[in-house]
Amino acid sequence: MGAYLLRRLLIAIPSLIGISLILFTVLALAPGDPFGELATNPNVPPEVREALRAKFGLDDPILVRYLHWLTAMLQGDWGFSFASRVDVDDLILQRLPTTLFVVGSSQVLALVIAVPVGILAAIRPYSLFDQVANTLAFVGFSLPTFFTGLLFILLFSLTLDWLPFVYQADIAATGWRWAWEHVRQAIMPVCVLGFFQAASYTRYVRASVLDVARLDYVTTARAKGLSDGTVTIRHIARNALIPVVTLVALQIPAVFGGAIVTEQIFRIPGIGSLLINAMLANDTPVVMAVTFVFACLVVLFNLVADLLYGWLDPRISYR
Amino acid sequence: MAGSTLASPTAEAAPAPSAVSGRDTWRRFRRHRLAVVSVGVLGLLVLAVVVGGWVWPVAIDEIDFAATLQGPSWAHPLGTDDLGQDLLARMIYGGRISLAVGFAAMIVATVVGVVVGALAGMSRRFLDPFLMWLTDLFLSLPQLPLLLLIIYLFRDQLKQVFGVEGGVFVMIVAVIGGLRWMPVARLVRAQFLSLREKEFVEAARSQGATTWHLVTRHILPNAIGPVIVAATIEVSSAIIAESTLSFLGLGFPPDIPTWGRLLYDAKDHLDVAPHWALFPGAAIFLTVLSINFIGDGLRDALDPRRVL
Numbered sequence: 001m002g003a004y005l006l007r008r009l010l011i012a013i014p015s016l017i018g019i020s021l022i023l024f025t026v027l028a029l030a031p032g033d034p035f036g037e038l039a040t041n042p043n044v045p046p047e048v049r050e051a052l053r054a055k056f057g058l059d060d061p062i063l064v065r066y067l068h069w070l071t072a073m074l075q076g077d078w079g080f081s082f083a084s085r086v087d088v089d090d091l092i093l094q095r096l097p098t099t100l101f102v103v104g105s106s107q108v109l110a111l112v113i114a115v116p117v118g119i120l121a122a123i124r125p126y127s128l129f130d131q132v133a134n135t136l137a138f139v140g141f142s143l144p145t146f147f148t149g150l151l152f153i154l155l156f157s158l159t160l161d162w163l164p165f166v167y168q169a170d171i172a173a174t175g176w177r178w179a180w181e182h183v184r185q186a187i188m189p190v191c192v193l194g195f196f197q198a199a200s201y202t203r204y205v206r207a208s209v210l211d212v213a214r215l216d217y218v219t220t221a222r223a224k225g226l227s228d229g230t231v232t233i234r235h236i237a238r239n240a241l242i243p244v245v246t247l248v249a250l251q252i253p254a255v256f257g258g259a260i261v262t263e264q265i266f267r268i269p270g271i272g273s274l275l276i277n278a279m280l281a282n283d284t285p286v287v288m289a290v291t292f293v294f295a296c297l298v299v300l301f302n303l304v305a306d307l308l309y310g311w312l313d314p315r316i317s318y319r
Numbered sequence: 320m321a322g323s324t325l326a327s328p329t330a331e332a333a334p335a336p337s338a339v340s341g342r343d344t345w346r347r348f349r350r351h352r353l354a355v356v357s358v359g360v361l362g363l364l365v366l367a368v369v370v371g372g373w374v375w376p377v378a379i380d381e382i383d384f385a386a387t388l389q390g391p392s393w394a395h396p397l398g399t400d401d402l403g404q405d406l407l408a409r410m411i412y413g414g415r416i417s418l419a420v421g422f423a424a425m426i427v428a429t430v431v432g433v434v435v436g437a438l439a440g441m442s443r444r445f446l447d448p449f450l451m452w453l454t455d456l457f458l459s460l461p462q463l464p465l466l467l468l469i470i471y472l473f474r475d476q477l478k479q480v481f482g483v484e485g486g487v488f489v490m491i492v493a494v495i496g497g498l499r500w501m502p503v504a505r506l507v508r509a510q511f512l513s514l515r516e517k518e519f520v521e522a523a524r525s526q527g528a529t530t531w532h533l534v535t536r537h538i539l540p541n542a543i544g545p546v547i548v549a550a551t552i553e554v555s556s557a558i559i560a561e562s563t564l565s566f567l568g569l570g571f572p573p574d575i576p577t578w579g580r581l582l583y584d585a586k587d588h589l590d591v592a593p594h595w596a597l598f599p600g601a602a603i604f605l606t607v608l609s610i611n612f613i614g615d616g617l618r619d620a621l622d623p624r625r626v627l
Contacts, residue, residue: 015459018452019456023468026472142607142608146579150585150596150600154596158590253458253463256463257461257462260467264567275464275467276467276567279467279471287471291461291465291468294461298461299459
């Protein structure tokens with residue numbers, strides 16, 4: 001396991017470097033000078049501007065600039081937000097837990113829906129249940145998260161008045177009441193994201209279970225006289241869910257994309273809404289740092305999925 | 320390449336057997352009832368946005384403060400927005416842009432995907448591992464943040480070159496297409512890897528066909544089925560991507576009311592004018608759903624292993 005972990009870590013590093021290269025290239029190619037404001041400001045003499053450019057290394061060769069940027073990013077030195085006058089890393093650390101909470105709960109919800117529904121649909125293919133589940137799955141991933149979010153607000157907040165539609169990070173209450181308010185305000189965003197993911201996961205689970213169910217060892221298990229339930233749960237599902245881990249990992253970038261949208265709709269103070277607000281406020285350091293954090297999160301969760309895969313499937317563990 | 324002259328005129332190899340003939344495909348496609356219905360729905364939507372402008376010649380920016388935030392009525396079949404602008408006219412106009420972005424981005428993604436996949440699939444040395452590494456890298460990029468970042472950084476420059484409307488259009492199509500070619504590339508590569516070892520390819524090669532000829536006349540036509548399916552799905556994800564950008568306020572500017580932009584404008588008036596959000600949202604949903612069903616129907620129809 002240790003060797004496998006090391007191998008995976010070593011594979012993750014080049015992809016992180018690749019992603020950072022892409023990010024940096026985008027930034028370097030972008031028109032506009034981070035010191036453009038200084039250039040147009042008549043109070044700043046040209047020699048001061050040149051000194052500043054030299055100090056920040058803007059005239060260095062591009063590879064040197066990339067290495068500077070990368071080391072700064074890795075050391076957590078992400079700069080200073082133009083808009084809110086705070087260090088960028090403080091700003092992100094403050095907001096990251098909320099995003100992880102919402103994304104994490106929605107993934108749990110998605111799997112709790114998708115795994116049983118997908119298995120049930122696959123063990124009776126083309127039954128009524130399968131067809132209904134399949135159609136609903138299609139509807140589910142054809143409904144963009146921003147529209148479901150608005151529909152939920154319209155139905156549950158404005159018409160029925162059951163749930164609040166603005167997410168508050170600090171609720172003025174304690175104990176059970178605090179927890180209850182937290183759950184109430186998280187229901188809609190978590191459901192919006194969770195249902196959307198559940199729709200695609202259901203189809204993965206169904207396809208994977210269909211593949212496994214026709215293997216010989218399943219027939220053997222049935223021939224031994226095991227009950228349908230035992231065969232399905234202990235023999236089919238356990239093997240069928242292994243490839244699903246990879247497919248779920250492939251969805252991670254999309255999940256974070258969905259998180260940005262939901263955070264924006266429900267005004268959740270997470271890093272997704274931070275990104276959008278920073279863009280609308282032209283706050284480049286925050287924009288770059290949040291994008292970098294998203295990239296790191298994707299690589300991190302891909303790594304976790306790989307490790308999970310190795311742990312679940314002993315056949316590939318020690319290759 | 321050696322001997323691109325054919326040994327005899329008849330040696331022009333018979334066209335590679337297409338996996339399923341056109342009529343057969345249609346027969347299989349018809350079995351997927353929802354897909355057939357979806358073709359009708361999508362056809363109506365496309366027809367509506369294309370000819371709708373002539374049938375309903377109302378200006379999209381005609382401001383009428385006497386009729387703000389009105390629900391559907393005979394004068395305004397889909398109601399009006401906060402400036403009293405007619406929503407039907409705006410939806411027809413925006414629909415054209417949304418659909419055009421979807422199709423154009425699909426073409427970009429498919430062309431890039433086919434080229435990358437074909438190069439990787441035909442290479443027997445270093446190109447394949449490198450291209451697949453690149454594909455995996457792009458697959459693990461956080462797409463929406465990156466999309467937003469590129470638009471954020473390059474918006475102003477492109478506007479100067481192509482004008483407001485054209486600049487945003489070109490950029491959104493290029494960026495969405497450029498970030499979504501990976502599934503097609505993987506599919507094409509997988510098809511190429513198995514097809515290039517098949518006997519009919521070997522036969523063509525033994526007759527002295529160039530690699531270009533092999534790829535374009537023999538391998539690609541046989542790999543096209545899954546690519547068509549993937550390209551169909553690509554249209555719907557491009558439409559969602561564009562709507563998402565516009566919904567976040569970072570896509571098309573306010574004077575170009577794409578469906579996503581309409582939702583963005585509508586979201587602060589949900590309590591008084593729910594129709595404003597519901598109609599464009601439903602239009603996006605219907606378009607995406609019907610395209611997805613068509614893709615599913617095509618998957619059934621084009622899969623030669625499926626006996627129906």
